[in-house]
Amino acid sequence: MQYQSNMTEFILVAFSLNYDLDVILFHVFFLAYVVIIFGNLAIITVTCYDSRLHLPMYFFLGNISLLELSISSVVIPKLLAILLPFKKTITFVGCFVQCYFYFALGTADFMLLAVMSYDRYLAICNPLHYVNIMNWNTCLCLACFSWTGGFLIDLVPGFIKATMPFCKGNTINHFFCDSLPIMKLSCMDTTFLQLLDFFLFSFIILGSLFITIWTYMMIAITIFKIPTVSGRTKAFSTCISHLILVCLGYGGTIFLYIIPKGNYYMSYNKLVSIVTIFITPVLSPFIFCLRNNVVQVALEDMYVRLKKSVLE
Structure with missing residues:
Protein backbone atom coordinates (compact mmCIF):
# COMPACT_ATOMS: atom_id res chain seq x y z
CA MET A 1 0.00 0.00 0.00
CA GLN A 2 1.22 3.48 -0.82
CA TYR A 3 1.13 6.29 1.68
CA GLN A 4 -1.41 8.97 0.89
CA SER A 5 0.72 11.99 1.72
CA ASN A 6 -1.58 14.30 -0.25
CA MET A 7 -4.76 13.59 1.71
CA THR A 8 -6.82 16.78 1.98
CA GLU A 9 -9.98 15.72 3.83
CA PHE A 10 -11.68 13.04 5.92
CA ILE A 11 -15.24 11.73 5.75
CA LEU A 12 -17.01 11.67 9.11
CA VAL A 13 -19.54 8.88 9.60
CA ALA A 14 -22.04 10.28 12.09
CA PHE A 15 -24.88 8.02 13.23
CA SER A 16 -26.73 6.64 10.23
CA LEU A 17 -27.22 6.73 6.50
CA ASN A 18 -30.90 7.49 7.00
CA TYR A 19 -31.72 11.05 5.99
CA ASP A 20 -34.89 11.28 8.12
CA LEU A 21 -33.02 10.15 11.26
CA ASP A 22 -30.22 12.62 10.54
CA VAL A 23 -32.76 15.45 10.32
CA ILE A 24 -34.25 14.47 13.69
CA LEU A 25 -30.79 14.28 15.27
CA PHE A 26 -29.88 17.65 13.76
CA HIS A 27 -32.81 19.35 15.49
CA VAL A 28 -32.16 17.56 18.80
CA PHE A 29 -28.45 18.44 18.81
CA PHE A 30 -29.11 21.99 17.63
CA LEU A 31 -31.54 22.54 20.52
CA ALA A 32 -29.02 21.04 22.95
CA TYR A 33 -26.28 23.34 21.61
CA VAL A 34 -28.51 26.40 22.08
CA VAL A 35 -29.11 25.35 25.70
CA ILE A 36 -25.35 24.83 26.18
CA ILE A 37 -24.55 28.27 24.77
CA PHE A 38 -27.12 30.25 26.75
CA GLY A 39 -26.81 28.20 29.95
CA ASN A 40 -23.04 28.41 30.21
CA LEU A 41 -22.89 32.01 29.00
CA ALA A 42 -25.36 32.92 31.75
CA ILE A 43 -23.11 31.32 34.37
CA ILE A 44 -19.99 33.03 32.95
CA THR A 45 -21.73 36.42 32.79
CA VAL A 46 -23.22 36.31 36.27
CA THR A 47 -19.94 35.18 37.88
CA CYS A 48 -18.13 38.08 36.19
CA TYR A 49 -20.56 40.90 36.92
CA ASP A 50 -22.21 40.05 40.25
CA SER A 51 -19.96 41.07 43.15
CA ARG A 52 -21.57 38.46 45.42
CA LEU A 53 -20.00 35.77 43.23
CA HIS A 54 -16.51 37.23 43.25
CA LEU A 55 -15.26 34.29 45.29
CA PRO A 56 -12.80 31.50 44.35
CA MET A 57 -15.51 28.84 44.08
CA TYR A 58 -17.49 30.87 41.54
CA PHE A 59 -14.34 31.96 39.72
CA PHE A 60 -13.51 28.30 39.06
CA LEU A 61 -17.17 27.64 38.22
CA GLY A 62 -16.97 30.33 35.52
CA ASN A 63 -13.84 28.68 34.12
CA ILE A 64 -15.53 25.27 34.06
CA SER A 65 -18.52 26.75 32.21
CA LEU A 66 -16.20 28.36 29.67
CA LEU A 67 -14.45 25.03 29.12
CA GLU A 68 -17.74 23.14 28.75
CA LEU A 69 -18.91 25.70 26.20
CA SER A 70 -15.58 25.55 24.33
CA ILE A 71 -15.43 21.74 24.18
CA SER A 72 -18.96 21.58 22.78
CA SER A 73 -18.21 24.35 20.27
CA VAL A 74 -15.19 22.45 18.97
CA VAL A 75 -17.37 19.47 18.02
CA ILE A 76 -21.05 20.36 17.68
CA PRO A 77 -21.04 22.94 14.82
CA LYS A 78 -19.23 20.49 12.53
CA LEU A 79 -21.52 17.66 13.65
CA LEU A 80 -24.56 19.74 12.74
CA ALA A 81 -23.02 20.38 9.33
CA ILE A 82 -22.41 16.70 8.56
CA LEU A 83 -25.94 15.77 9.65
CA LEU A 84 -27.19 17.91 6.77
CA PRO A 85 -27.06 16.37 3.28
CA PHE A 86 -24.59 18.91 1.92
CA LYS A 87 -21.12 17.95 3.12
CA LYS A 88 -19.99 15.16 5.44
CA THR A 89 -16.29 15.92 5.18
CA ILE A 90 -13.76 17.81 7.26
CA THR A 91 -10.46 19.12 5.97
CA PHE A 92 -7.23 17.41 6.95
CA VAL A 93 -6.05 20.46 8.91
CA GLY A 94 -9.49 21.06 10.41
CA CYS A 95 -9.65 17.46 11.64
CA PHE A 96 -6.40 17.64 13.57
CA VAL A 97 -7.15 21.11 14.90
CA GLN A 98 -10.46 19.77 16.20
CA CYS A 99 -8.75 16.72 17.71
CA TYR A 100 -6.10 18.83 19.43
CA PHE A 101 -8.49 21.40 20.91
CA TYR A 102 -10.94 18.71 22.06
CA PHE A 103 -8.28 16.92 24.10
CA ALA A 104 -6.48 20.09 25.24
CA LEU A 105 -9.69 21.64 26.56
CA GLY A 106 -10.75 18.31 28.07
CA THR A 107 -7.42 18.03 29.90
CA ALA A 108 -7.80 21.56 31.26
CA ASP A 109 -11.34 20.66 32.36
CA PHE A 110 -10.16 17.71 34.47
CA MET A 111 -7.36 19.77 35.99
CA LEU A 112 -9.86 22.46 36.98
CA LEU A 113 -12.20 19.87 38.51
CA ALA A 114 -9.29 18.81 40.73
CA VAL A 115 -8.60 22.46 41.57
CA MET A 116 -12.25 22.97 42.54
CA SER A 117 -12.09 19.97 44.87
CA TYR A 118 -8.95 21.42 46.49
CA ASP A 119 -10.77 24.73 46.92
CA ARG A 120 -13.67 22.98 48.71
CA TYR A 121 -11.17 21.06 50.85
CA LEU A 122 -9.53 24.28 52.04
CA ALA A 123 -12.88 26.01 52.62
CA ILE A 124 -14.26 23.21 54.80
CA CYS A 125 -11.18 21.62 56.37
CA ASN A 126 -9.06 24.73 56.85
CA PRO A 127 -11.52 27.65 57.00
CA LEU A 128 -9.37 29.91 59.21
CA HIS A 129 -6.57 30.05 56.64
CA TYR A 130 -8.77 29.75 53.54
CA VAL A 131 -8.79 33.45 52.65
CA ASN A 132 -5.01 33.73 52.97
CA ILE A 133 -4.27 30.54 51.01
CA MET A 134 -6.91 30.82 48.28
CA ASN A 135 -6.33 34.48 47.43
CA TRP A 136 -6.82 35.92 43.96
CA ASN A 137 -3.17 35.40 43.00
CA THR A 138 -3.48 31.72 43.88
CA CYS A 139 -6.77 31.42 41.98
CA LEU A 140 -5.31 33.00 38.84
CA CYS A 141 -2.19 30.82 39.04
CA LEU A 142 -4.24 27.64 39.43
CA ALA A 143 -6.55 28.58 36.55
CA CYS A 144 -3.64 29.55 34.27
CA PHE A 145 -1.81 26.35 35.21
CA SER A 146 -4.87 24.27 34.27
CA TRP A 147 -5.45 26.02 30.93
CA THR A 148 -1.77 26.12 29.96
CA GLY A 149 -1.18 22.55 31.13
CA GLY A 150 -4.03 21.26 29.01
CA PHE A 151 -2.69 22.84 25.83
CA LEU A 152 0.95 21.88 26.48
CA ILE A 153 0.33 18.26 27.49
CA ASP A 154 -1.55 17.47 24.28
CA LEU A 155 0.79 19.39 21.97
CA VAL A 156 3.30 16.61 21.18
CA PRO A 157 0.74 13.78 20.68
CA GLY A 158 -1.33 16.12 18.51
CA PHE A 159 1.68 16.97 16.32
CA ILE A 160 2.63 13.28 15.90
CA LYS A 161 -0.91 12.37 14.82
CA PHE A 176 -15.76 14.05 15.25
CA CYS A 177 -12.00 13.54 14.92
CA ASP A 178 -11.37 11.34 17.93
CA SER A 179 -7.87 9.99 18.49
CA LEU A 180 -8.24 6.22 18.00
CA PRO A 181 -10.46 6.34 14.87
CA ILE A 182 -7.84 8.59 13.23
CA MET A 183 -4.97 6.26 14.17
CA LYS A 184 -6.86 3.31 12.66
CA LEU A 185 -6.40 4.94 9.23
CA SER A 186 -2.62 5.26 9.53
CA CYS A 187 -0.12 3.07 7.70
CA MET A 188 2.41 3.21 10.54
CA ASP A 189 2.44 1.08 13.67
CA THR A 190 0.53 3.22 16.17
CA THR A 191 1.16 1.00 19.22
CA PHE A 192 3.55 3.50 20.81
CA LEU A 193 1.20 6.39 20.12
CA GLN A 194 -1.75 4.50 21.61
CA LEU A 195 0.35 3.73 24.69
CA LEU A 196 1.33 7.41 24.92
CA ASP A 197 -2.33 8.42 24.73
CA PHE A 198 -3.23 5.82 27.36
CA PHE A 199 -0.46 7.03 29.68
CA LEU A 200 -1.43 10.71 29.32
CA PHE A 201 -5.16 10.03 29.67
CA SER A 202 -4.55 7.84 32.73
CA PHE A 203 -2.20 10.40 34.30
CA ILE A 204 -4.59 13.31 33.80
CA ILE A 205 -7.94 11.60 34.37
CA LEU A 206 -6.99 9.19 37.16
CA GLY A 207 -4.56 11.67 38.71
CA SER A 208 -7.18 14.41 38.98
CA LEU A 209 -9.74 11.83 40.14
CA PHE A 210 -7.36 10.68 42.89
CA ILE A 211 -6.98 14.29 44.09
CA THR A 212 -10.77 14.70 44.06
CA ILE A 213 -11.37 11.45 45.97
CA TRP A 214 -8.69 12.28 48.56
CA THR A 215 -10.00 15.80 49.16
CA TYR A 216 -13.58 14.59 49.53
CA MET A 217 -12.50 11.89 51.97
CA MET A 218 -10.97 14.64 54.10
CA ILE A 219 -14.07 16.79 53.61
CA ALA A 220 -16.35 13.90 54.67
CA ILE A 221 -14.30 13.30 57.83
CA THR A 222 -14.49 17.01 58.70
CA ILE A 223 -18.24 17.23 58.00
CA PHE A 224 -19.01 14.22 60.21
CA LYS A 225 -17.24 15.99 63.07
CA ILE A 226 -19.64 18.96 62.87
CA PRO A 227 -21.98 18.57 65.88
CA THR A 228 -25.22 19.91 64.34
CA VAL A 229 -27.24 18.46 61.47
CA SER A 230 -27.79 21.93 59.98
CA GLY A 231 -24.05 22.58 60.03
CA ARG A 232 -23.29 19.30 58.28
CA THR A 233 -26.01 19.97 55.69
CA LYS A 234 -24.73 23.47 54.98
CA ALA A 235 -21.14 22.26 54.57
CA PHE A 236 -22.12 19.37 52.31
CA SER A 237 -24.42 21.55 50.16
CA THR A 238 -21.41 23.58 48.98
CA CYS A 239 -19.91 20.39 47.51
CA ILE A 240 -22.86 18.50 46.02
CA SER A 241 -22.92 20.38 42.70
CA HIS A 242 -19.23 19.75 42.15
CA LEU A 243 -19.64 16.06 43.05
CA ILE A 244 -22.44 15.60 40.51
CA LEU A 245 -20.30 17.25 37.83
CA VAL A 246 -17.38 15.00 38.76
CA CYS A 247 -19.52 11.87 38.38
CA LEU A 248 -20.81 12.99 34.98
CA GLY A 249 -17.39 14.03 33.72
CA TYR A 250 -15.29 11.10 34.87
CA GLY A 251 -17.74 8.26 34.22
CA GLY A 252 -17.96 8.50 30.45
CA THR A 253 -14.35 9.61 29.92
CA ILE A 254 -12.88 6.69 31.88
CA PHE A 255 -14.95 4.33 29.74
CA LEU A 256 -13.73 5.97 26.53
CA TYR A 257 -10.03 6.43 27.21
CA ILE A 258 -8.95 4.27 30.17
CA ILE A 259 -10.85 0.94 30.06
CA PRO A 260 -9.20 -1.54 27.64
CA LYS A 261 -10.92 -1.55 24.26
CA GLY A 262 -12.59 -4.59 22.76
CA ASN A 263 -14.54 -5.13 19.57
CA TYR A 264 -17.47 -3.31 21.14
CA TYR A 265 -15.47 -0.09 21.44
CA MET A 266 -16.47 1.74 18.28
CA SER A 267 -20.10 0.68 18.66
CA TYR A 268 -20.48 2.40 22.05
CA ASN A 269 -17.91 5.17 21.59
CA LYS A 270 -20.34 7.53 19.88
CA LEU A 271 -23.05 6.98 22.47
CA VAL A 272 -20.74 7.63 25.42
CA SER A 273 -19.19 10.63 23.64
CA ILE A 274 -22.63 12.23 23.55
CA VAL A 275 -22.57 12.27 27.36
CA THR A 276 -19.29 14.21 27.52
CA ILE A 277 -20.07 16.57 24.61
CA PHE A 278 -23.81 17.14 25.07
CA ILE A 279 -25.25 15.88 28.34
CA THR A 280 -22.66 17.25 30.78
CA PRO A 281 -22.50 20.78 29.27
CA VAL A 282 -26.32 20.91 29.13
CA LEU A 283 -26.76 19.80 32.74
CA SER A 284 -23.88 21.75 34.31
CA PRO A 285 -25.60 25.18 34.45
CA PHE A 286 -28.80 23.63 35.83
CA ILE A 287 -26.87 21.63 38.44
CA PHE A 288 -25.09 24.69 39.76
CA CYS A 289 -28.23 26.85 39.65
CA LEU A 290 -30.60 24.36 41.26
CA ARG A 291 -28.14 23.52 44.03
CA ASN A 292 -26.94 27.04 44.80
CA ASN A 293 -29.23 29.76 46.14
CA VAL A 294 -26.62 32.49 45.69
CA VAL A 295 -26.34 31.74 41.95
CA GLN A 296 -30.13 31.61 41.65
CA VAL A 297 -30.54 35.03 43.25
CA ALA A 298 -27.73 36.51 41.14
CA LEU A 299 -29.32 35.15 37.93
CA GLU A 300 -32.74 36.51 38.93
CA ASP A 301 -31.24 39.94 39.60
CA MET A 302 -29.41 39.88 36.27
CA TYR A 303 -32.65 38.94 34.49
CA VAL A 304 -34.52 41.81 36.17
CA ARG A 305 -31.80 44.30 35.19
CA LEU A 306 -31.78 43.07 31.59
CA LYS A 307 -35.58 43.20 31.39
CA LYS A 308 -35.59 46.72 32.82
CA SER A 309 -32.93 47.95 30.38
CA VAL A 310 -34.83 46.44 27.42
CA LEU A 311 -38.09 48.09 28.47
CA GLU A 312 -36.37 51.44 28.87
Whole structure:
Protein backbone atom coordinates (compact mmCIF):
# COMPACT_ATOMS: atom_id res chain seq x y z
CA MET A 1 0.00 0.00 0.00
CA GLN A 2 1.22 3.48 -0.82
CA TYR A 3 1.13 6.29 1.68
CA GLN A 4 -1.41 8.97 0.89
CA SER A 5 0.72 11.99 1.72
CA ASN A 6 -1.58 14.30 -0.25
CA MET A 7 -4.76 13.59 1.71
CA THR A 8 -6.82 16.78 1.98
CA GLU A 9 -9.98 15.72 3.83
CA PHE A 10 -11.68 13.04 5.92
CA ILE A 11 -15.24 11.73 5.75
CA LEU A 12 -17.01 11.67 9.11
CA VAL A 13 -19.54 8.88 9.60
CA ALA A 14 -22.04 10.28 12.09
CA PHE A 15 -24.88 8.02 13.23
CA SER A 16 -26.73 6.64 10.23
CA LEU A 17 -27.22 6.73 6.50
CA ASN A 18 -30.90 7.49 7.00
CA TYR A 19 -31.72 11.05 5.99
CA ASP A 20 -34.89 11.28 8.12
CA LEU A 21 -33.02 10.15 11.26
CA ASP A 22 -30.22 12.62 10.54
CA VAL A 23 -32.76 15.45 10.32
CA ILE A 24 -34.25 14.47 13.69
CA LEU A 25 -30.79 14.28 15.27
CA PHE A 26 -29.88 17.65 13.76
CA HIS A 27 -32.81 19.35 15.49
CA VAL A 28 -32.16 17.56 18.80
CA PHE A 29 -28.45 18.44 18.81
CA PHE A 30 -29.11 21.99 17.63
CA LEU A 31 -31.54 22.54 20.52
CA ALA A 32 -29.02 21.04 22.95
CA TYR A 33 -26.28 23.34 21.61
CA VAL A 34 -28.51 26.40 22.08
CA VAL A 35 -29.11 25.35 25.70
CA ILE A 36 -25.35 24.83 26.18
CA ILE A 37 -24.55 28.27 24.77
CA PHE A 38 -27.12 30.25 26.75
CA GLY A 39 -26.81 28.20 29.95
CA ASN A 40 -23.04 28.41 30.21
CA LEU A 41 -22.89 32.01 29.00
CA ALA A 42 -25.36 32.92 31.75
CA ILE A 43 -23.11 31.32 34.37
CA ILE A 44 -19.99 33.03 32.95
CA THR A 45 -21.73 36.42 32.79
CA VAL A 46 -23.22 36.31 36.27
CA THR A 47 -19.94 35.18 37.88
CA CYS A 48 -18.13 38.08 36.19
CA TYR A 49 -20.56 40.90 36.92
CA ASP A 50 -22.21 40.05 40.25
CA SER A 51 -19.96 41.07 43.15
CA ARG A 52 -21.57 38.46 45.42
CA LEU A 53 -20.00 35.77 43.23
CA HIS A 54 -16.51 37.23 43.25
CA LEU A 55 -15.26 34.29 45.29
CA PRO A 56 -12.80 31.50 44.35
CA MET A 57 -15.51 28.84 44.08
CA TYR A 58 -17.49 30.87 41.54
CA PHE A 59 -14.34 31.96 39.72
CA PHE A 60 -13.51 28.30 39.06
CA LEU A 61 -17.17 27.64 38.22
CA GLY A 62 -16.97 30.33 35.52
CA ASN A 63 -13.84 28.68 34.12
CA ILE A 64 -15.53 25.27 34.06
CA SER A 65 -18.52 26.75 32.21
CA LEU A 66 -16.20 28.36 29.67
CA LEU A 67 -14.45 25.03 29.12
CA GLU A 68 -17.74 23.14 28.75
CA LEU A 69 -18.91 25.70 26.20
CA SER A 70 -15.58 25.55 24.33
CA ILE A 71 -15.43 21.74 24.18
CA SER A 72 -18.96 21.58 22.78
CA SER A 73 -18.21 24.35 20.27
CA VAL A 74 -15.19 22.45 18.97
CA VAL A 75 -17.37 19.47 18.02
CA ILE A 76 -21.05 20.36 17.68
CA PRO A 77 -21.04 22.94 14.82
CA LYS A 78 -19.23 20.49 12.53
CA LEU A 79 -21.52 17.66 13.65
CA LEU A 80 -24.56 19.74 12.74
CA ALA A 81 -23.02 20.38 9.33
CA ILE A 82 -22.41 16.70 8.56
CA LEU A 83 -25.94 15.77 9.65
CA LEU A 84 -27.19 17.91 6.77
CA PRO A 85 -27.06 16.37 3.28
CA PHE A 86 -24.59 18.91 1.92
CA LYS A 87 -21.12 17.95 3.12
CA LYS A 88 -19.99 15.16 5.44
CA THR A 89 -16.29 15.92 5.18
CA ILE A 90 -13.76 17.81 7.26
CA THR A 91 -10.46 19.12 5.97
CA PHE A 92 -7.23 17.41 6.95
CA VAL A 93 -6.05 20.46 8.91
CA GLY A 94 -9.49 21.06 10.41
CA CYS A 95 -9.65 17.46 11.64
CA PHE A 96 -6.40 17.64 13.57
CA VAL A 97 -7.15 21.11 14.90
CA GLN A 98 -10.46 19.77 16.20
CA CYS A 99 -8.75 16.72 17.71
CA TYR A 100 -6.10 18.83 19.43
CA PHE A 101 -8.49 21.40 20.91
CA TYR A 102 -10.94 18.71 22.06
CA PHE A 103 -8.28 16.92 24.10
CA ALA A 104 -6.48 20.09 25.24
CA LEU A 105 -9.69 21.64 26.56
CA GLY A 106 -10.75 18.31 28.07
CA THR A 107 -7.42 18.03 29.90
CA ALA A 108 -7.80 21.56 31.26
CA ASP A 109 -11.34 20.66 32.36
CA PHE A 110 -10.16 17.71 34.47
CA MET A 111 -7.36 19.77 35.99
CA LEU A 112 -9.86 22.46 36.98
CA LEU A 113 -12.20 19.87 38.51
CA ALA A 114 -9.29 18.81 40.73
CA VAL A 115 -8.60 22.46 41.57
CA MET A 116 -12.25 22.97 42.54
CA SER A 117 -12.09 19.97 44.87
CA TYR A 118 -8.95 21.42 46.49
CA ASP A 119 -10.77 24.73 46.92
CA ARG A 120 -13.67 22.98 48.71
CA TYR A 121 -11.17 21.06 50.85
CA LEU A 122 -9.53 24.28 52.04
CA ALA A 123 -12.88 26.01 52.62
CA ILE A 124 -14.26 23.21 54.80
CA CYS A 125 -11.18 21.62 56.37
CA ASN A 126 -9.06 24.73 56.85
CA PRO A 127 -11.52 27.65 57.00
CA LEU A 128 -9.37 29.91 59.21
CA HIS A 129 -6.57 30.05 56.64
CA TYR A 130 -8.77 29.75 53.54
CA VAL A 131 -8.79 33.45 52.65
CA ASN A 132 -5.01 33.73 52.97
CA ILE A 133 -4.27 30.54 51.01
CA MET A 134 -6.91 30.82 48.28
CA ASN A 135 -6.33 34.48 47.43
CA TRP A 136 -6.82 35.92 43.96
CA ASN A 137 -3.17 35.40 43.00
CA THR A 138 -3.48 31.72 43.88
CA CYS A 139 -6.77 31.42 41.98
CA LEU A 140 -5.31 33.00 38.84
CA CYS A 141 -2.19 30.82 39.04
CA LEU A 142 -4.24 27.64 39.43
CA ALA A 143 -6.55 28.58 36.55
CA CYS A 144 -3.64 29.55 34.27
CA PHE A 145 -1.81 26.35 35.21
CA SER A 146 -4.87 24.27 34.27
CA TRP A 147 -5.45 26.02 30.93
CA THR A 148 -1.77 26.12 29.96
CA GLY A 149 -1.18 22.55 31.13
CA GLY A 150 -4.03 21.26 29.01
CA PHE A 151 -2.69 22.84 25.83
CA LEU A 152 0.95 21.88 26.48
CA ILE A 153 0.33 18.26 27.49
CA ASP A 154 -1.55 17.47 24.28
CA LEU A 155 0.79 19.39 21.97
CA VAL A 156 3.30 16.61 21.18
CA PRO A 157 0.74 13.78 20.68
CA GLY A 158 -1.33 16.12 18.51
CA PHE A 159 1.68 16.97 16.32
CA ILE A 160 2.63 13.28 15.90
CA LYS A 161 -0.91 12.37 14.82
CA ALA A 162 -0.98 15.21 12.29
CA THR A 163 2.25 13.96 10.67
CA MET A 164 1.26 10.28 10.40
CA PRO A 165 1.08 8.70 6.94
CA PHE A 166 -2.38 7.46 5.90
CA CYS A 167 -3.18 4.65 3.50
CA LYS A 168 -6.32 2.97 4.90
CA GLY A 169 -8.88 5.31 3.40
CA ASN A 170 -10.19 8.60 4.74
CA THR A 171 -13.43 7.54 6.46
CA ILE A 172 -13.51 8.17 10.23
CA ASN A 173 -16.08 6.04 12.03
CA HIS A 174 -17.16 8.80 14.40
CA PHE A 175 -18.96 12.14 14.45
CA PHE A 176 -15.76 14.05 15.25
CA CYS A 177 -12.00 13.54 14.92
CA ASP A 178 -11.37 11.34 17.93
CA SER A 179 -7.87 9.99 18.49
CA LEU A 180 -8.24 6.22 18.00
CA PRO A 181 -10.46 6.34 14.87
CA ILE A 182 -7.84 8.59 13.23
CA MET A 183 -4.97 6.26 14.17
CA LYS A 184 -6.86 3.31 12.66
CA LEU A 185 -6.40 4.94 9.23
CA SER A 186 -2.62 5.26 9.53
CA CYS A 187 -0.12 3.07 7.70
CA MET A 188 2.41 3.21 10.54
CA ASP A 189 2.44 1.08 13.67
CA THR A 190 0.53 3.22 16.17
CA THR A 191 1.16 1.00 19.22
CA PHE A 192 3.55 3.50 20.81
CA LEU A 193 1.20 6.39 20.12
CA GLN A 194 -1.75 4.50 21.61
CA LEU A 195 0.35 3.73 24.69
CA LEU A 196 1.33 7.41 24.92
CA ASP A 197 -2.33 8.42 24.73
CA PHE A 198 -3.23 5.82 27.36
CA PHE A 199 -0.46 7.03 29.68
CA LEU A 200 -1.43 10.71 29.32
CA PHE A 201 -5.16 10.03 29.67
CA SER A 202 -4.55 7.84 32.73
CA PHE A 203 -2.20 10.40 34.30
CA ILE A 204 -4.59 13.31 33.80
CA ILE A 205 -7.94 11.60 34.37
CA LEU A 206 -6.99 9.19 37.16
CA GLY A 207 -4.56 11.67 38.71
CA SER A 208 -7.18 14.41 38.98
CA LEU A 209 -9.74 11.83 40.14
CA PHE A 210 -7.36 10.68 42.89
CA ILE A 211 -6.98 14.29 44.09
CA THR A 212 -10.77 14.70 44.06
CA ILE A 213 -11.37 11.45 45.97
CA TRP A 214 -8.69 12.28 48.56
CA THR A 215 -10.00 15.80 49.16
CA TYR A 216 -13.58 14.59 49.53
CA MET A 217 -12.50 11.89 51.97
CA MET A 218 -10.97 14.64 54.10
CA ILE A 219 -14.07 16.79 53.61
CA ALA A 220 -16.35 13.90 54.67
CA ILE A 221 -14.30 13.30 57.83
CA THR A 222 -14.49 17.01 58.70
CA ILE A 223 -18.24 17.23 58.00
CA PHE A 224 -19.01 14.22 60.21
CA LYS A 225 -17.24 15.99 63.07
CA ILE A 226 -19.64 18.96 62.87
CA PRO A 227 -21.98 18.57 65.88
CA THR A 228 -25.22 19.91 64.34
CA VAL A 229 -27.24 18.46 61.47
CA SER A 230 -27.79 21.93 59.98
CA GLY A 231 -24.05 22.58 60.03
CA ARG A 232 -23.29 19.30 58.28
CA THR A 233 -26.01 19.97 55.69
CA LYS A 234 -24.73 23.47 54.98
CA ALA A 235 -21.14 22.26 54.57
CA PHE A 236 -22.12 19.37 52.31
CA SER A 237 -24.42 21.55 50.16
CA THR A 238 -21.41 23.58 48.98
CA CYS A 239 -19.91 20.39 47.51
CA ILE A 240 -22.86 18.50 46.02
CA SER A 241 -22.92 20.38 42.70
CA HIS A 242 -19.23 19.75 42.15
CA LEU A 243 -19.64 16.06 43.05
CA ILE A 244 -22.44 15.60 40.51
CA LEU A 245 -20.30 17.25 37.83
CA VAL A 246 -17.38 15.00 38.76
CA CYS A 247 -19.52 11.87 38.38
CA LEU A 248 -20.81 12.99 34.98
CA GLY A 249 -17.39 14.03 33.72
CA TYR A 250 -15.29 11.10 34.87
CA GLY A 251 -17.74 8.26 34.22
CA GLY A 252 -17.96 8.50 30.45
CA THR A 253 -14.35 9.61 29.92
CA ILE A 254 -12.88 6.69 31.88
CA PHE A 255 -14.95 4.33 29.74
CA LEU A 256 -13.73 5.97 26.53
CA TYR A 257 -10.03 6.43 27.21
CA ILE A 258 -8.95 4.27 30.17
CA ILE A 259 -10.85 0.94 30.06
CA PRO A 260 -9.20 -1.54 27.64
CA LYS A 261 -10.92 -1.55 24.26
CA GLY A 262 -12.59 -4.59 22.76
CA ASN A 263 -14.54 -5.13 19.57
CA TYR A 264 -17.47 -3.31 21.14
CA TYR A 265 -15.47 -0.09 21.44
CA MET A 266 -16.47 1.74 18.28
CA SER A 267 -20.10 0.68 18.66
CA TYR A 268 -20.48 2.40 22.05
CA ASN A 269 -17.91 5.17 21.59
CA LYS A 270 -20.34 7.53 19.88
CA LEU A 271 -23.05 6.98 22.47
CA VAL A 272 -20.74 7.63 25.42
CA SER A 273 -19.19 10.63 23.64
CA ILE A 274 -22.63 12.23 23.55
CA VAL A 275 -22.57 12.27 27.36
CA THR A 276 -19.29 14.21 27.52
CA ILE A 277 -20.07 16.57 24.61
CA PHE A 278 -23.81 17.14 25.07
CA ILE A 279 -25.25 15.88 28.34
CA THR A 280 -22.66 17.25 30.78
CA PRO A 281 -22.50 20.78 29.27
CA VAL A 282 -26.32 20.91 29.13
CA LEU A 283 -26.76 19.80 32.74
CA SER A 284 -23.88 21.75 34.31
CA PRO A 285 -25.60 25.18 34.45
CA PHE A 286 -28.80 23.63 35.83
CA ILE A 287 -26.87 21.63 38.44
CA PHE A 288 -25.09 24.69 39.76
CA CYS A 289 -28.23 26.85 39.65
CA LEU A 290 -30.60 24.36 41.26
CA ARG A 291 -28.14 23.52 44.03
CA ASN A 292 -26.94 27.04 44.80
CA ASN A 293 -29.23 29.76 46.14
CA VAL A 294 -26.62 32.49 45.69
CA VAL A 295 -26.34 31.74 41.95
CA GLN A 296 -30.13 31.61 41.65
CA VAL A 297 -30.54 35.03 43.25
CA ALA A 298 -27.73 36.51 41.14
CA LEU A 299 -29.32 35.15 37.93
CA GLU A 300 -32.74 36.51 38.93
CA ASP A 301 -31.24 39.94 39.60
CA MET A 302 -29.41 39.88 36.27
CA TYR A 303 -32.65 38.94 34.49
CA VAL A 304 -34.52 41.81 36.17
CA ARG A 305 -31.80 44.30 35.19
CA LEU A 306 -31.78 43.07 31.59
CA LYS A 307 -35.58 43.20 31.39
CA LYS A 308 -35.59 46.72 32.82
CA SER A 309 -32.93 47.95 30.38
CA VAL A 310 -34.83 46.44 27.42
CA LEU A 311 -38.09 48.09 28.47
CA GLU A 312 -36.37 51.44 28.87
